[in-house]
Amino acid sequence: MARLIINGKTHVVDVDPATPLLWAIREQVGLTGTKYGCGIALCGSCTVHIDGAPVRSCTMPVSAAEGKQITTIEGLAVKDALTKVQKAWLEHEVPQCGYCQSGMIMAVEALLKDKPKPTDADIDAAITNICRCGTFQQVRAAIHAAAKA
């Protein structure tokens, strides 16, 4: 059994403590907005926030996340009110297939908390998510727009 606090709600889940957090979130808790892409913390599709910091949940064991504040993509829009990042994503129509975008948005939310007015170099350093559809041009524009909002 593990106690996970996700989007402000506590879930007690029956899971082997070595299970990656990603799979506990997707399978035991049932929140599937966080995606599996590579399983080796490279692509960033599984990015969540743990105590506010971006973490690639596919390689973090559940045991390391117990008791901490975990935020997933589903936890961003409170009562359907989009965050400024989500609004910028909507305005710039960033997603194509959209599969990587949960992780992309989570990484960007964390970046803007750390650096509210990021430069292009800040973006290049912080946003290392893979997007095979190639939405990067829109991602960059939307980050700058969110920073100005």
Added chain:
Amino acid sequence: MINTPKITRRTFLISTAAAGGGLALGLSIPFGSALVHAADGSPEITAWVVIRPDDTVVIRIARSEMGQGTLTGLAQMVTEELECDWSHVTTEYPTPGQSVARKRVWGDFSTGGSRGIRESHEYVRRGGATARMMLIQAAAEAWQVPAAECSAAKSVITHKPSGRKTTYGKVAAAASKITPPKDVALKDPKDWKIIGKRVRRLDTLDKLTGKQVYGADLKLPGMLNATIRECPVFGGKVKSFDAAKVAQMKGVKKVVQVGDTAVAVVADTWWQAKTALDALPVVWDEGPNARVSSASIAETLKAGLDAPQAFVGNQNGDAKAAIAGAAKKIEAVYAYPYQNHATMEPMNATARYTPERCEVWCPTQNGEAAFAATLAASGLPADKCEVYKIHLGGGFGRRGAFHDYVTQAVLIARQMPGIPVKLLWTREEDMTQGRYHPVTQCKLTGAFDAGNNLTGLHMRISGQSILTAVRPQALQDGRDPAQFQGVAPSGEFAFGYGIDHLLIDHAMRNPHVPPGFWRGVNINQNAIYIECFMDELALAAGQDPLEFRRKLMGKHPKHLAVLNAVAEKAGWGKPAPKGVFRGLAQMKAFNSYVAACAEVSVSGGNKVKVHRIVCATDPGYAVNPAQIERQIAGSFVYGLSALFDQECTVKNGRIEQDNFHTYDSMRIAQMPKVESIIMPSGGFWGGVGEPTICVAAPAVLNAFFAATGKRIRSFPLKNHGIAMV
């Protein structure tokens, strides 16, 4: 499974099938002279318009949305003629099972070859126009006035003389009983109000909140989860496996063999299934292909470069004689590797089987092909099968012609009747069980006369044919016509240069690695071969690459127009910023004309910064320029990732790269500024999702040469120590 009969007559009919809580106006195209009801009639093309009482318009889309925007584009086309309120438009997919039951009333589900819009634009617009005419007729009959006195706009019908108004929702039921008109005129493109506009995509919001359900996210009551390992050597089989070793692991329900070639573990959760599969001892019968390596494949292809026998794809004059008698001869050999699609969402499908019914939920680029795979794997007839299309986390060709993952899911589900099982591949399985961009090599020989004029060109391609492996019925006397994409004598892949003595031929050499359609297909390497060699020829002739091309393009004004457009916008011939060098490329692909001018700088001889790419495309008609811009920029990410970093190598018969650490993909830091020129010239329909991918790589390679004087002829560039920064 599906043969597409020729359409002999196009007439839209109406169906009264209820759907979506409202009324369905089914629009079908029957054969022959008799009007045939959609339910028992035509096996061919249909568009569907459902109008609910609240005026919501549901437009049914047979093609698959995988990020490329076709859903929105097709809805725009129906809306244009239907004259409905765009803000009340929504879409949904019909199922392949319904399509078969209604004799293919929705026509082709295939979503590949950049054909989604360009091959259905007429019938979907006609579908919208027919529905509009029937709705107006219904209102006119209710008012007892001539239909000609009525008009429609934004889902409101107005009788002009009296000023009376009604809405589509109110007359939809009556409209469905009206005999559809025989003569349906489509608008002149100059009158389009929504086609050509940058309207917003219909499918963005759920992708921002985690609500969008992809195949990998599907949940069904009582569902179990599976993952699979197929023999890593293509053509090999399962010899044995020791299920007892993992049967007691937590959550494990069953260890099953899947066909002759694979083993899967079914468990409560996917992570449990994966953990058990990792621990499962499997012995493979690898077969003779275990001796094949990248080096042995390269030797086979190399022999094809000078082989006496080859299929001719494009020929005029006598290229061999021109080369033999040339005052100067230039020769170069290029090579292009295997590459994986690497969709962000790995292959997956969910199946539930009983002897009475088999259902599959899957991301697919071709619902009908997924349906065919379901029938074959379940052994059940079409009326006992169904496929539900789930949103795709990327396609790029992997999920179109191949439904190996559907077959596997059904074969697993057959061993657990009544229980839904979701099969999700690991990234490692996805990387090593691909349908790879095929390998080719290419020898190009150019001949100049004493006046430094290009008189002859021989382009010999040696390598793998996709159609031979995937669609052998499409071969022409053994020749693969798709091999000549971009260098064909005419048509949607027409060569853009006029050369007096030309020979382009293909020595087919088919290694055991399964090839597939990979975004852009064969234009990717053909564009590199021909467009880099054009720069090599220009250099040999001592001419500017643009001027050299222009001289050969006199009879290809549309090719030339896009090339000129990028040259002008990029400032070709004018000084570039310090340290920045330019390169050009042009091509015709999927019936669109495309060109690019890349600007790069190179530091340390091997660190390449691609600053900017100016791209032009003439797709005939541009349905949604905002989405075209995204396809251009996105295709460059796909193409440049391939150019710099991506190769699947073969060792002991299997693919060596198994995740993104050995098969890298571009990040935002490497993204150039992409400037798009969308210049539709009208009169034809070209594709959008794939065409532009091919010009990025040769434009960058030509710019790299301009910067360094080094001509790279084998790929990816990482093999030469060259990196994109």
